Amino acid sequence: MTAKCVMVLGTSSGAGKSWLTTALCRWYARQGLKVAPFKAQNMSNNARVVASPNGLGEVGAAQYFQALAANVEPDVRMNPLLLKPEADTHSQVVLLGEVNHALTHTPWRGRSEKVWPHIAASLDALRAENDVVVIEGAGSPAEINLMANDIVNLRVARHAGARCLLVTDIDKGGAFAHLYGTWALLPPEDQARISGFVLNKFRGDASLLAPAPEMLQALTGVPTVAVLPMWWQHGLPEEDGVFDDRSLATGVVTRTVAVIAYPRISNLDEFQPLKNVPGLRLLWARSPADLAGLNAATDWVILPGSKHTSSDLAWLRAQGLDAAVAEHAQRGGAVLGICGGLQMLGEALIDTLGIDGNAPGLGLLPLVTVFAEDKTVLRTDARFVQVRGVWSALSGVSVRGYEIHHGQTQAHAAMAAAGVVPHEAMPGLTWQNEAGNVMGSYLHGLFDDPAVLHALFGAQTPTLETVFEGLADYLDQHVAREVLQDLVA
Incomplete structure (x- = not known):
């Protein structure tokens, strides 16, 4: 078994990568496929305790929930590298679930080649055990100052032969510029991996977007495959645990x-x-x-x-x-x-x-x-x-x-x-x-x-099962089924 890989990239942090990855995990699992999530490196102080080679270890909370959405037991291979910030310029490094003191004190640019073999081995093992691996990127893949040391975006996509979705937060404004600019900064071979653009957190009349999606496709060759309406109450924790102050209690506050x-x-x-x-x-x-x-x-x-x-x-x-x-x-x-x-x-x-x-x-x-x-x-x-x-x-x-x-x-x-x-x-x-x-x-x-x-x-x-099913239903409502099927064809 060698899994097909779908990767969710974003134009920025907060674009919607984590929840979309979670939704895809449940959607593909509902098709009867054996699915696993993967994120090579996560920077978060939100962690969960999961299975590891030495018993128990830590992974980012997002990958924990993604594994549950995929109906599989979470394990440390799904997030082999976890960075837990302790100060503005310092993070504790957790490798395969365990604190690694040597890596914690290794400069960032010298760390990537030391951890890449563990990342690649984790991804290869998940691919060997599953039909589909849904991969989450980090931040933006177009950070040109970081590309030489990248271990979480383009390098992972190449290693996995992944077909990629690029998602942007249209609520922030400038969404088409974000999509085009991100695509334009990628090397040509990586531009070819982008199978579709996703506009997330849209409010208003979708017909008013025309002709921008068509113009963007003419420039890039990449179609806009989904316009996802704003959805505050999906019930899934944000990757960094941040709850939105605009999401208040339902009914009378007691x-x-x-x-x-x-x-x-x-x-x-x-x-x-x-x-x-x-x-x-x-x-x-x-x-x-x-x-x-x-x-x-x-x-x-x-x-x-x-x-x-x-x-x-x-x-x-x-x-x-x-x-x-x-x-x-x-x-x-x-x-x-x-x-x-x-x-x-x-x-x-x-x-x-x-x-x-x-x-x-x-x-x-x-x-x-x-x-x-x-x-x-x-x-x-x-x-x-x-x-x-x-x-x-x-x-x-x-x-x-x-x-x-x-x-x-x-x-x-x-x-x-x-x-x-x-x-x-x-x-x-x-x-x-x-x-x-x-x-x-x-x-x-x-x-x-x-x-x-x-x-x-x-x-x-609502139980987590209810939340995961709601996410998959949301994809069914707003993304053409053939788009999701083609990603793993």
């Missing part, structure tokens, strides 16, 4: 959940299910003003995961958000910390190895976190025991999630000796304060679990 948006925020895709809870408004909080109007009786503050906890904690203090979070908690408002957010809620971050950094915590939980060199990467099945306060409905609920963290957290010894101890709502994973309104957990993926959503909100939200 609860607001404010997620603190610090610079090194991670694993935001896990909050996507909250967008689908009736009456719940999900919003970013970047300043104290964003928390000022919260109702302590109904509204929550969430401190999400962080790729660099001490830096994000320093940012939070610089904005004055530390006092705003504490004030919400003091009024009895619900505060939830997940992973890095949990670590921030404690008394102190202790780092003797230079992993993350030392810092005093927010002091809302009597805990201390000590950073360790080895990263914890686990799939976790756990059960809430007795849960206090606003989270009490979770008592006895079993949940499946995942852990990705360096720190190890325990009770503050001196405070415990004085009688101030955290309440363990989930042994070794989740802790609460005495009042029960502040809770921190190492378990990612809580809101992916229908039992948790039902316990907390009495709500049933």
